[in-house]
Each structure stands twice: as C-alpha cells, then as structure tokens.
Amino acid sequence: MTETTPSSPGAAPDLSDIESMGYEQAREELVATVSKLEAGGTALEESLALWERGEALANRCEQWLDGARDRLDAARARRESAEDQD
Numbered sequence: 001m002t003e004t005t006p007s008s009p010g011a012a013p014d015l016s017d018i019e020s021m022g023y024e025q026a027r028e029e030l031v032a033t034v035s036k037l038e039a040g041g042t043a044l045e046e047s048l049a050l051w052e053r054g055e056a057l058a059n060r061c062e063q064w065l066d067g068a069r070d071r072l073d074a075a076r077a078r079r080e081s082a083e084d085q086d
Contacts (some may be wrong), residue, residue: 013049015056023064030057 018026033054037047 001060013052015053021057021060021075023061026057026060026064030054030061033057054075 021029034052036042037050037054042050
C-alpha cells in the first residue's frame with residue numbers, strides 16, 4: 001500500500017497513483033483503508049490522509065463502474081438498432 005501520511009502537517013497526500021488503478025486494485029485498497037480507519041488508533045494526520053485516500057479510491061471505483069455501465073448501455077443500443085434493422 002502507498003504511504004498515506006503527508007510529508008508535512010496540513011499537506012495533502014499524493015494520490016496520483018490512484019488514476020492508473022484498475023477496479024479490483026482500487027476496491028481492494030479501499031477495503032483495506034476503511035478497515036484501518038474503523039480499527040482506529042491512528043493519529044489525526046494519518047486518519048485524515050487515510051480518509052482522503054479512501055475518497056479518491058471510492059471515486060476511482062465509481063469511474064470504473066460508470067464506464068462499465070456506459071459500455072453496457074452502448075452494447076444494448078447497438079443490439080436494439082441491429083434488431084430494428086432486421
């Protein structure tokens with residue numbers, strides 16, 4: 001897992017690696033992040049960094065799901081169009 005603590009207080013963690021993640025990888029890391037937050041015992045700065053990373057991971061998963069939904073909708077539309085032409 002990527003380092004989640006910012007380099008200085010108030011600095012946002014580096015989330016650039018999330019953009020290249022596939023759905024399964026982002027989901028697995030999101031589950032681990034949520035588990036760590038729920039377990040507690042982390043310092044405030046680390047908790048904030050974990051929260052921000054979790055939000056970014058959830059957004060990445062949503063992007064993948066939205067893309068999959070769009071692809072399914074497009075495939076259905078092509079099938080319906082082909083059926084209408086028959």
